[in-house]
Amino acid sequence: MMKLSFEVNGTPCDLAEIDTRTTLLDALREHLRLTGTKKGCDHGQCGACTVLVNGTRINSCLSLAVQHHGDRITTIEGLGTPGALHPMQAAFVRHDGYQCGYCTPGQICSAVAVLAEIEAGVPSHVTADLGAAPPLTNLEIRERMSGNICRCGAYSNIVDAMAEVAGVKA
Numbered sequence: 001m002m003k004l005s006f007e008v009n010g011t012p013c014d015l016a017e018i019d020t021r022t023t024l025l026d027a028l029r030e031h032l033r034l035t036g037t038k039k040g041c042d043h044g045q046c047g048a049c050t051v052l053v054n055g056t057r058i059n060s061c062l063s064l065a066v067q068h069h070g071d072r073i074t075t076i077e078g079l080g081t082p083g084a085l086h087p088m089q090a091a092f093v094r095h096d097g098y099q100c101g102y103c104t105p106g107q108i109c110s111a112v113a114v115l116a117e118i119e120a121g122v123p124s125h126v127t128a129d130l131g132a133a134p135p136l137t138n139l140e141i142r143e144r145m146s147g148n149i150c151r152c153g154a155y156s157n158i159v160d161a162m163a164e165v166a167g168v169k170a
């Protein structure tokens with residue numbers, strides 16, 4: 001057992017005792033009752049558990065909570081609220097970027113991080129010119145979102161939502 005202190009959605013959180021085998025996903029859901037982050041596969045294949053750690057997206061099911069002592073975690077609950085949606089959340093609603101909604105928190109956290117990655121010049125597998133800024137194309141968005149699986153198949157609407165937030169044509 002260990003003590004864990006980190007920041008979650010802007011609020012300092014102290015867990016007096018946490019089993020060192022607890023994943024970040026389970027710490028969020030079971031200890032902090034933040035159930036917006038979903039458990040799909042629990043082994044890094046679906047992206048439903050995506051959260052932002054210090055601004056970078058990760059699969060929270062693949063990371064031990066105690067690795068995040070001192071980190072800044074953002075979950076879907078920290079991006080926006082029902083009365084004040086994050087622009088990406090609002091775009092998903094406008095473009096019907098979901099059906100059952102189970103994958104959606106992870107999709108939205110990933111989508112926010114993807115646009116930040118492109119803006120920061122981080123290349124992807126399909127970036128042709130590694131010396132230039134990655135273009136904000138449909139192909140780049142699809143490649144970068146390929147770790148987030150949607151069983152309902154809302155992919156094209158998700159790309160439309162992201163393109164709208166990025167101010168480009170899908």
Ligand code: FES
Pocket residue numbers: 038039040041042043044045046047048049050059060061062
């Ligand atoms: S639950 Fe983490 S990748 Fe599927």
Ligand code: FES
Pocket residue numbers: 097098099100101102103104149150151152153154
């Ligand atoms: S909206 Fe149902 S799995 Fe994506």
